[in-house]
Amino acid sequence: MTPPQIHLIRHGETEWSVSGRHTGRTDLPLVAQGELRARQLGERLREIQFSQVFTSPLRRARQTCEGVGISPPAVIEPDLAEWDYGDYEGLRSAEILHERPGWNLFRDGCPRGETPGQVADRADRLLARLRALEGRIAVFSHGHFGRVLAVRWIGLPVTAAQRFVLGTASLSILGHEHGNPAEPVISLWNVDLTGNLIGPIH
Secondary structure, eight states: OOOOOOOOEEEBBBBHHHHTOOSSSSSBBBHHHHHHHHHHHHHHHHTSOOSSEESSSSSSHHHHHHHHTOOOOEEEOOGSSSOOGGGGGTHHHHHHHHHSTTHHHHHOOOOOOOOHHHHHHHHHHHHHHTOOSSSEEEEEEOHHHHHHHHHHTTOOOOOGGGGGGOOOOOOEEEEEGGTTTTTTEEEEEEEEEEESSOOOOO
8 A cells, every 4th residue: 555645735815814813713715816826726736646635614725726626526624624713713923922922822722712632633633534545635724734734744743833834825745755654754845836935824
C-alpha cells in the first residue's frame, strides 16, 4: 500500500480574512479576489490526478474547491471546519489581547469555543482516516485548523502550530520521507501558486 500524500489548500480571501477578524463558524463567502485566486490555483492543480477530494462544509472552503475545479467530486468532511472561536468570533487578535494580555489561541483556546485539546482530537481523528487512504488527497480547509492538522501530522503538539503561518489560497503538502508511513513530513508549506505574495495571516 502506498501511503497518501495530502494536498492541503486553504480557502481564498473573505471579507473577514482581509480585515483580520477571526472567522470560525461564521459562514462567509469569498470576495471577488478570493474567487479569482481559487481559479488561478485550479490552473495548476488540475494537472494533478487526485484519488479523493475533501472539503470543509463552510462556504468559503467549498467555493474555493469549486473554483479550483479538480476531480473527483469533493466530499464534505465536517472535521475540516475551522476552529470554533466561541466568544472571540469576529474579533481581531489586537482586540482579544487588549482584554486578555498574553492570550495565545494554540495554548489557551477560546471561551465557549473549542479548546486546543478538542481541535487536536479532531485533527487526529481526521488524520487517522486520511492515513488509511492511498494516492494524492486534496483537502480544502482553513488557516488555524490547517496549521493544527500539519503539526499533528508530524507528531508535534498543538502549540507548535503558532510557528507555522498559512496564507489564503495557499498549497501545502503532507507526505512521507522515502514513502515510509513511519516517517511523516511536511513536504511543502504555504506556497502560493497564483502568482501573488502571501499576505498577513489571520
